Amino acid sequence: MGATKTEHFTDKQNAIAILAKALGHPARVAIIEYLMKVDTCICGDIVNELPLAQPTVSQHLKELKNAGLIKGSIEGNAICYCINEKALTKLQAYFANISDSLEKKKSTCC
Amino acid sequence: MGATKTEHFTDKQNAIAILAKALGHPARVAIIEYLMKVDTCICGDIVNELPLAQPTVSQHLKELKNAGLIKGSIEGNAICYCINEKALTKLQAYFANISDSLEKKKSTCC
DNA sequence: TAATTAGATTGCAATATTACGATAAAGATT
DNA sequence: AATCTTTATCGTAATATTGCAATCTAATTA
Numbered sequence: 687m688g689a690t691k692t693e694h695f696t697d698k699q700n701a702i703a704i705l706a707k708a709l710g711h712p713a714r715v716a717i718i719e720y721l722m723k724v725d726t727c728i729c730g731d732i733v734n735e736l737p738l739a740q741p742t743v744s745q746h747l748k749e750l751k752n753a754g755l756i757k758g759s760i761e762g763n764a765i766c767y768c769i770n771e772k773a774l775t776k777l778q779a780y781f782a783n784i785s786d787s788l789e790k791k792k793s794t795c796c
Numbered sequence: 797m798g799a800t801k802t803e804h805f806t807d808k809q810n811a812i813a814i815l816a817k818a819l820g821h822p823a824r825v826a827i828i829e830y831l832m833k834v835d836t837c838i839c840g841d842i843v844n845e846l847p848l849a850q851p852t853v854s855q856h857l858k859e860l861k862n863a864g865l866i867k868g869s870i871e872g873n874a875i876c877y878c879i880n881e882k883a884l885t886k887l888q889a890y891f892a893n894i895s896d897s898l899e900k901k902k903s904t905c906c
Numbered sequence: 907t908a909a910t911t912a913g914a915t916t917g918c919a920a921t922a923t924t925a926c927g928a929t930a931a932a933g934a935t936t
Numbered sequence: 937a938a939t940c941t942t943t944a945t946c947g948t949a950a951t952a953t954t955g956c957a958a959t960c961t962a963a964t965t966a
Contacts, residue, residue: 689951690924694847695822699829703822710817711954712805719809722897730912737804742955744914749953763963764912771898778895781888787832788881799921800954821924840942849926854944856924873933874942910965916958923952928945935940 705777708753713738713746718755718769727768815887818863823848823856828865828879837878 692700709715713736720735721728733743747767750756754773758765802810819825823846830845831838843853857877860866864883869876 690821690823691848692822695826699822699825703820703825706816706818706825707820708816710813710820711800712802712809712813713800713954715809715813715816716805718894722894733913738801738954739956740913741915741957745954748914760963763965765914769898774891774894774898778891781884781891784828784832784884785888788879788884823924843943848924850943851927851945852925858944859923870933873935875944908966911963913961913963915960918957919955921952921954924950926948928947930945931943933941936938 840874
């Protein structure tokens with residue numbers, strides 16, 4: 687035990703969970719926000735922005751990449767990271783949909 | 797080591813991370829979706845909906861509650877759970893904001 | 907080519923999460 | 937009161953995450 691039982695849930699539920707999990711750490715939220723702020727891709731520089739050691743940052747970047755939230759391409763000596771719009775759009779759509787439903791229902795209880 | 801260094805990040809980043817982390821497991825996504833589907837609060841019944849043992853479900857409910865995503869109130873014998881709209885609205889606003897920015901920038905790279 | 911730079915990988919320790927059997931707590935039913 | 941129902945808690949095992957020092961890799965520069 688200890689491993690998540692992904693096989694019992696739908697693909698969509700797992701997909702959302704993977705994206706949410708990747709954002710489930712403040713350092714990774716900070717990385718996304720930094721990539722948003724600097725508007726263009728960033729080659730090098732991310733490590734200096736975070737209060738964490740280089741291997742730790744590298745690991746967080748890897749997780750964001752595995753989850754599909756960022757893309758990284760080799761740019762000479764450095765690596766160019768940028769946001770994967772698709773993933774964030776998926777999250778946006780998911781929560782917009784939930785908000786819509788909540789709006790409509792205006793639940794009568796609690 | 798092993799513990800997240802929350803103190804190095806902003807309150808907002810930590811707040812988003814807490815909400816995202818709570819949704820970082822398919823069972824918890826499924827719980828939220830179930831609460832959405834049944835439109836009203838649910839007293840009892842959640843355990844039967846999930847392919848997990850009762851203590852496991854109870855634990856997931858606790859985590860959703862700690863993160864502020866759901867509310868639970870005692871209803872006689874059972875417990876009445878429902879969605880905390882505020883938390884989901886916060887997530888919706890966060891990702892809508894990001895999507896907006898991405899839309900405006902139409903990044904030129906990658 | 908040697909030194910430098912950017913980033914990944916390895917290895918490890920500390921901590922957290924996931925899952926569940928057993929058990930407890932508390933109101934409801936008989 | 938004894939039993940049932942519902943949910944929480946405890947204890948524990950398996951696994952995952954977080955963080956970093958040390959090291960490695962590969963392109964760059966001197």
